[in-house]
Amino acid sequence: xxxxxxxxxxxxxxxxxxGGMAAVSPANRTLERSIVxxxxxxxxxxFFLPWSKQVKTVLKSGIVxxxxxxxxxxxxxxxxxLIRLQKGGRGSWWNAEIKWIDYPANLAIVTVADGKFxxxxxxxxxxxxxxxxxxxxxxxxxxxxxxxxxxxFNRFTVGSGEKSDAARVQLELGAEIDQVGFSEPVLMGGKxxxxxxxxxxxxxxxxxxxxxxxxxxxxRRGTYQGLGYFDFTWQPAENPDTLAFLKLPxxxxxxxxxxxxxxxxxxxGLKVRDVILxxxxxxxxxxxxxxDPQYGHLILxxxxxxxxxxxDTVRLRISREGREQEISYRMPKAEDAAKxxxxxxxxxxxxxxxxxxxxxxxxxxxxxxxxxxxxKRVAPFRLTYFQYENPSDERPAxxxxxxxxxxxxxxxxxxxxTLVLERVNGQPVSRLEDxxxxxxxxxxxxxxxxxxxxxxxxxxxxxxKELEAANSRVLQRYGIENIHAFSxxxx
Amino acid sequence: xxxxxxxxxxxxxxxxxxxxxxxQRSVIQIITSTQEPDWDSPWRFDAVRRSxxxxxxxxxxxxxxxxxxxxxxxxxLVRRYQDPRPYVARVLFVAHDCDLAVLEVEDxxxxxxxxxxxxxxLPQVRSTVVTYGYPAGGExxxxxxxxxxxxxxxxxxxxxxxxxxxxxxxxxxxxxxxxGPVVQDDLVVGVAFQGxxxxxxxxxxxxxxxxxxxxxxxxxxxxxxxxxxxxRLVPLQNPAYRIFxxxxxNSLGARVDSLLPIPTAQKAFRKDDVLLxxxxxxxxxxGTVLYDGNRVSAAVVFQMAQQGESLPAKLWRDGKEIDMxxxxxxxxxxxxxxxxxxxxxxxxxxAGLVFTPLSMDYLKTFGRNWRDSANTxxxxxxxxxxxxxxxxxxxxxxxxxxxxxxxxxxxxKNASRSLVDKINGIRIDSLADVARAFESGTNTHDVxxxxxxxxxxxxxxxxxxxxxxxxxxxYSIPKDRRL
Numbered sequence: 001x002x003x004x005x006x007x008x009x010x011x012x013x014x015x016x017x018x019g020g021m022a023a024v025s026p027a028n029r030t031l032e033r034s035i036v037x038x039x040x041x042x043x044x045x046x047f048f049l050p051w052s053k054q055v056k057t058v059l060k061s062g063i064v065x066x067x068x069x070x071x072x073x074x075x076x077x078x079x080x081x082l083i084r085l086q087k088g089g090r091g092s093w094w095n096a097e098i099k100w101i102d103y104p105a106n107l108a109i110v111t112v113a114d115g116k117f118x119x120x121x122x123x124x125x126x127x128x129x130x131x132x133x134x135x136x137x138x139x140x141x142x143x144x145x146x147x148x149x150x151x152x153f154n155r156f157t158v159g160s161g162e163k164s165d166a167a168r169v170q171l172e173l174g175a176e177i178d179q180v181g182f183s184e185p186v187l188m189g190g191k192x193x194x195x196x197x198x199x200x201x202x203x204x205x206x207x208x209x210x211x212x213x214x215x216x217x218x219x220r221r222g223t224y225q226g227l228g229y230f231d232f233t234w235q236p237a238e239n240p241d242t243l244a245f246l247k248l249p250x251x252x253x254x255x256x257x258x259x260x261x262x263x264x265x266x267x268x269g270l271k272v273r274d275v276i277l278x279x280x281x282x283x284x285x286x287x288x289x290x291x292d293p294q295y296g297h298l299i300l301x302x303x304x305x306x307x308x309x310x311x312d313t314v315r316l317r318i319s320r321e322g323r324e325q326e327i328s329y330r331m332p333k334a335e336d337a338a339k340x341x342x343x344x345x346x347x348x349x350x351x352x353x354x355x356x357x358x359x360x361x362x363x364x365x366x367x368x369x370x371x372x373x374x375x376k377r378v379a380p381f382r383l384t385y386f387q388y389e390n391p392s393d394e395r396p397a398x399x400x401x402x403x404x405x406x407x408x409x410x411x412x413x414x415x416x417x418t419l420v421l422e423r424v425n426g427q428p429v430s431r432l433e434d435x436x437x438x439x440x441x442x443x444x445x446x447x448x449x450x451x452x453x454x455x456x457x458x459x460x461x462x463x464x465k466e467l468e469a470a471n472s473r474v475l476q477r478y479g480i481e482n483i484h485a486f487s488x489x490x491x
Numbered sequence: 492x493x494x495x496x497x498x499x500x501x502x503x504x505x506x507x508x509x510x511x512x513x514x515q516r517s518v519i520q521i522i523t524s525t526q527e528p529d530w531d532s533p534w535r536f537d538a539v540r541r542s543x544x545x546x547x548x549x550x551x552x553x554x555x556x557x558x559x560x561x562x563x564x565x566x567x568l569v570r571r572y573q574d575p576r577p578y579v580a581r582v583l584f585v586a587h588d589c590d591l592a593v594l595e596v597e598d599x600x601x602x603x604x605x606x607x608x609x610x611x612x613l614p615q616v617r618s619t620v621v622t623y624g625y626p627a628g629g630e631x632x633x634x635x636x637x638x639x640x641x642x643x644x645x646x647x648x649x650x651x652x653x654x655x656x657x658x659x660x661x662x663x664x665x666x667x668x669x670x671g672p673v674v675q676d677d678l679v680v681g682v683a684f685q686g687x688x689x690x691x692x693x694x695x696x697x698x699x700x701x702x703x704x705x706x707x708x709x710x711x712x713x714x715x716x717x718x719x720x721x722x723r724l725v726p727l728q729n730p731a732y733r734i735f736x737x738x739x740x741n742s743l744g745a746r747v748d749s750l751l752p753i754p755t756a757q758k759a760f761r762k763d764d765v766l767l768x769x770x771x772x773x774x775x776x777x778g779t780v781l782y783d784g785n786r787v788s789a790a791v792v793f794q795m796a797q798q799g800e801s802l803p804a805k806l807w808r809d810g811k812e813i814d815m816x817x818x819x820x821x822x823x824x825x826x827x828x829x830x831x832x833x834x835x836x837x838x839x840x841x842a843g844l845v846f847t848p849l850s851m852d853y854l855k856t857f858g859r860n861w862r863d864s865a866n867t868x869x870x871x872x873x874x875x876x877x878x879x880x881x882x883x884x885x886x887x888x889x890x891x892x893x894x895x896x897x898x899x900x901x902x903x904k905n906a907s908r909s910l911v912d913k914i915n916g917i918r919i920d921s922l923a924d925v926a927r928a929f930e931s932g933t934n935t936h937d938v939x940x941x942x943x944x945x946x947x948x949x950x951x952x953x954x955x956x957x958x959x960x961x962x963x964x965x966y967s968i969p970k971d972r973r974l
Contacts, residue, residue, distance in 0.1 A: 238902050381871075459748060
């Protein structure tokens with residue numbers, strides 16, 4: 001009895017598989033020449049042990065999009081040490097290099113110097129419209145064969161990538177496929193309609209081709225300046241009393257601005273309690289959506305990356321005190337957003353500075369993420385709360401004492417951790433450089449560290465003369481090569 | 492058949508006990524009917540719950556028990572040992588911070604033939620104690636025996652934001668044991684009060700110093716509370732820090748790391764003062780004192796003082812030893828962070844918008860995982876702002892607790908359960924400000940602004956005024972405010 005059932009299940013499974021696998025057709029023969037495999041070796045950083053380095057290898061997909069150009073997502077390429085390409089799903093590996101990469105947009109162009117690699121390869125077209133009436137297929141190389149899986153269109157939404165808060169459109173697909181999110185192309189009618197970059201449960205998220213094309217085209221024209229974002233905050237105008245209070249004539253529409261950073265207000269003249277009626281000619285409804293000709297209803301944030309880039313001007317039609325007016329708003333660059341908890345430098349080493357076993361690190365998203373998938377719950381509340389606070393000129397960033405590597409020198413402080421550093425030897429500290437300077441410039445016999453007010457330890461004192469000896473002891477005992485690592489990008 | 496036999500044995504055992512004058516005759520069963528308010532609908536009460544606890548007779552025809560046994564009580568019934576008749580009792584004194592209460596019984600006959608139990612001293616670690624009580628699992632009195640495992644400062648769960656001296660024992664202490672005496676040589680050496688989740692064979696009882704302190708506190712007819720001196724002591728064990736403060740290299744002295752906003756503390760202490768001695772107790776470099784043979788936090792010494800009492804202390808400041816009396820006082824500045832009892836939640840309802848002070852009790856309405864589900868701004872405001880930037884802190888932050896839906900407010904979607912910044916331009920520092928701000932509004936619209944990012948909502952004032960009475964009626968709210 002049992003055997004029969006199992007046999008039946010197997011039969012069904014086989015059926016499903018053949019149903020899902022597209023037969024090798026002439027169309028696929030062409031595709032086989034456009035899809036390549038990338039083998040990326042990269043350094044993996046542990047932000048709890050910022051000096052320790054591990055190496056990881058990932059396999060991902062790429063598509064040929066032009067002469068000597070292979071397009072892939074930027075995910076997995078950070079801190080790379082070696083990229084190799086394989087075509088046709090088998091055979092030799094070719095050394096490759098990055099021609100262009102943009103982490104916030106999650107796109108990269110890879111190339112191979114050896115001309116022989118390119119023979120037999122041919123570009124595939126990126127769709128320029130999102131008419132998803134045909135059958136969608138996800139492709140990738142698996143064990144020497146081009147695998148095709150059926151996908152279903154769910155919807156378009158606006159989201160942001162792993163490495164940026166910049167909003168942009170994403171295509172959500174349903175598909176019975178495991179281990180995707182490594183830049184697999186989704187095709188319809190012979191054209192690429194998106195690259196998959198993540199998967200949660202049964203939903204795959206892909207960058208839609210029109211979005212990718214708009215960036216690649218702007219890049220070729222030399223007008224791409226990186227993703228921009230709207231730095232003002234707004235709230236929906238679902239309460240008609242609010243629109244009446246703001247003296248908006250006519251039907252309810254638009255959204256209400258509730259916060260504008262100073263420099264943005266100075267540049268554009270946008271003010272708190274303006275009602276935004278249109279952006280670049282698109283009507284904004286009271287929920288904050290506009291009707292996109294390509295994707296349907298999307299939240300207005302998408303207009304910050306719809307064919308407009310950092311530094312470009314966006315036209316805002318607003319109502320202020322009942323009078324409509326047009327405003328030119330210049331979009332700031334997403335990467336330049338002043339945040340207390342920045343993304344750590346792309347491709348940078350984790351920064352740290354060890355002072356007699358006390359480990360200081362800049363507060364960064366990567367550090368918080370190290371607390372695990374649910375870091376928003378698990379990481380110390382005080383540190384995660386910095387996300388909601390605004391940096392100032394006096395305090396542009398935050399340095400934390402992340403942990404103490406026990407040594408006789410720091411006895412009594414071994415339980416101190418995740419403390420927010422405020423001053424060292426009386427000098428305010430926002431960056432590791434400030435900390436280093438404050439230690440160097442002191443001629444006292446002691447180094448005094450003051451931490452943020454709160455219910456945790458507020459002061460630590462160390463012996464200045466003994467510091468050097470303690471440092472070398474700590475390095476040796478804990479197998480650490482360098483007493484500090486500062487980002488190369490900084491002075 | 493077997494069942495009957497079992498009863499017989501039990502009865503005969505009890506019969507012999509009745510003959511001798513034993514402490515159990517003075518152990519009282521307490522049956523409480525409680526009703527707690529609903530902190531996000533502050534005019535409402537939850538269902539009535541019945542719970543059981545234990546108490547014991549003390550001098551002056553009174554019953555001692557835990558505060559948590561009688562908190563939010565609608566009715567308290569007490570029963571004597573092996574006497575089926577219930578008597579009505581009421582709370583005479585309650586100390587939520589140290590979880591103790593004293594009850595009196597209306598019918599004086601209740602105490603006929605009952606002797607008051609006497610208190611002993613702090614029991615020795617490793618000595619044996621017996622708990623008496625009426626825990627879950629049966630109707631009759633139950634005894635458990637255990638040893639005193641250790642004695643130190645523990646958090647008192649009832650208050651939530653206070654710690655005090657507590658004794659750990661491996662005698663089983665279960666629900667219903669609460670308030671019961673822990674006895675050694677016929678003397679009460681503790682009041683059973685709490686267990687600890689995840690630990691086996693551990694129960695905690697309140698030791699004699701805390702009990703005696705409470706009894707002394709209420710001698711004048713009012714309970715003032717556990718006292719403190721308002722300093723945060725941290726260990727001073729790093730050799731460099733000791734040299735920095737010019738202190739000898741020994742195991743004495745703990746450092747003042749920060750001060751609470753208590754005037755006497757701000758006046759007497761400075762950061763980096765070192766506390767060497769308080770009362771007769773030398774303070775160790777880990778912040779503990781040797782208290783009756785046990786190393787416990789020096790805070791215990793301050794806590795055992797009465798409100799306003801001055802204790803002689805030895806401090807180390809600027810490289811010199813100085814003698815200075817330090818005051819121990821009751822601190823109420825962290826009231827909203829602890830659990831509140833017996834005083835009803837305050838609120839103000841306007842056009843269906845329910846405003847209430849931000850408190851721990853309110854946060855708990857988000858459920859067990861309130862840390863995940865509550866707005867982060869509420870958590871920061873309640874637990875961090877006062878310490879980090881006292882100049883921006885509000886004396887009583889107010890939250891829009893809920894919206895009682897009505898056409899007049901049905902479109903308000905931007906701010907429920909958020910912290911209120913301003914109403915009609917007036918900064919909200921307390922619940923009273925909310926009432927004042929709405930009542931003094933003169934524009935066509937009421938404007939309510941929220942933290943942290945200035946989201947705001949508006950109400951048509953005329954419509955709101957009309958809707959007010961109707962909303963109160965629809966939702967059966969007896970009064971629009973309890974300020």
